[in-house]
Amino acid sequence: MTDLTKLTIAEAREKLANKDFTALELTEAFLANIEAGNGAINAYVTVTGDKAREMAKASDEKLAKGEGGALEGIPLGIKDLFATKGVHTQACSHILDGFKPVYESTVTSNLWADGAVMLGKLNMDEFAMGSSNETSYYGNVINPYRKNGSNQDLVPGGSSGGSAASVAARMCMGATATDTGGSIRQPAAFTGTVGIKPTYGRCSRWGVVAFASSLDQAGPIAHTVRDSAILLKSMASVDEKDTTSVDIEVPDYEAAIGKSVKGLKIGIPAEYRMDGMPGEIEELWQKGIEWLKAAGAEIVDISLPHTKYALPAYYIVAPAEASSNLARYDGVRYGLRVPGTDIADMYENTRAAGFGDEVKRRILIGTYVLSAGYYDAYYLKAQKVRSLIKRDFDLAWANGVDAILTPATPSAAFGVADQDMHSDPVKMYMQDVFTVTVNMAGLPGISVPAGLSNEGLPLGLQLIGKPFDESTLFQLGSVIEDAAGSFEPGKWWG
């Protein structure tokens, strides 16, 4: 029998409908991979085997009656940031110790309504703050990829490191993820997977643990552009429970795949050619340009002059919003409580014990920039710069640009506990230099695997689209995918 875990969602969907195998067999195959490999990869913080089998059996009954939904029987992993009723939901933080929501997030509700099967909850950086999945209370996630001839552990990127690693290691067919500054696209690039951050307002944020509310968006990570289109179609919706959910019908994203890109205008922003960028990233970008040109797209040079200010503005806006959102963790309503001499002491002890160092750093920065006397100098200024960043993109669209091509990350995956990366928090923040502009402007962005580094590690290209024009990203992304081929890590685990 073929290895069911090697199938794409599109292939499995067809074979399940043909009754080539059952949803239960498919789920069992993934549970076996998790059982064998999670010790090494640490992608899952909770495996919901019984629930998965139950859901798969229900899918088989529906499939037998020909009533299968769009994702009927497809086994998925869910980032620990999504509320799942009665199941571990802690944003991989100690402060949400033991939290099991009594409700289900809109995004996961949509997936279950379409027949998907939940395999478990995925590891992530604590409260989605990190670019290496090294800030989780549940330990590091290890990248399934290693450098040629090396057995050094590499990071999978973050914050959706568990999502990306579980897909790459064939421990789920696809995963939910979230992206506040690059947390879907950077780990996708590091693991040879496809990740899309949709337009702000496309997926409901209801039931997703909040980090920076004006930037957070949910999206999928999967093996192929088509699979990510299939997943996004189910995850996205118009939701009354999220006031920032935008009232635009969800299109059939798959329909865009395979459509000619002839005549589409692709912008190449000069400001993304950074000083000190590795030669292989530059070469990858050139290859991407050639592939799109060969497919008939028109390449134009553009300027996004405020690009370099996106990351510093982000490190004001995101911590400010985080300090406000994370004020709710006080040891009273849920999670951890550490006793104190009085109520204020209890708050302080609880938050000291419950939050990790990176989260504390960001809460303190956020509290500082919002404190009396500093609001105008930091937060207000950052929000003005944000308007300028968005204006740069608006001008490009007004000039007829259909999408923008950039590298996804400034480097390939780096080592776990990399000393240089940990010498200064800003070094880690630079990982998001190409992705964070997209969050600041609320745009959709997709990362597609485009090649391997000289050391054999995956590298991704990013396509940035107009608001609610995810379809064009899938259309262009599949051209890159077809030209670059797919990538599979050499199996050393499990």
Added chain:
Amino acid sequence: MSVDTDTVKRVAHLARIKVTDDAAERMTGELNAILGFVEQLDEVNIDGVEPMTSVVEQTMKKRVDGVTDGGYAADVVANAPMTEDNFFMVPKVVE
């Protein structure tokens, strides 16, 4: 702008996070690295620029001000560390 260790302790207290002297000292350096990094924004001319309030041009959805949800107190307190009769229990606040 940069912060000293006393400022870090004051901000930590505002954020209700207890910090030891050692941690405050370490964090002072880290916070100053971040504050130094964001200082680049001073180069940007923001005269006459409106601050962003929403990335999507959409009027905020409104609904009638009425009770649309509720009636499940036991669910609300289900995850609380300490409760009694569907109330959250906290250390004594009023003497």
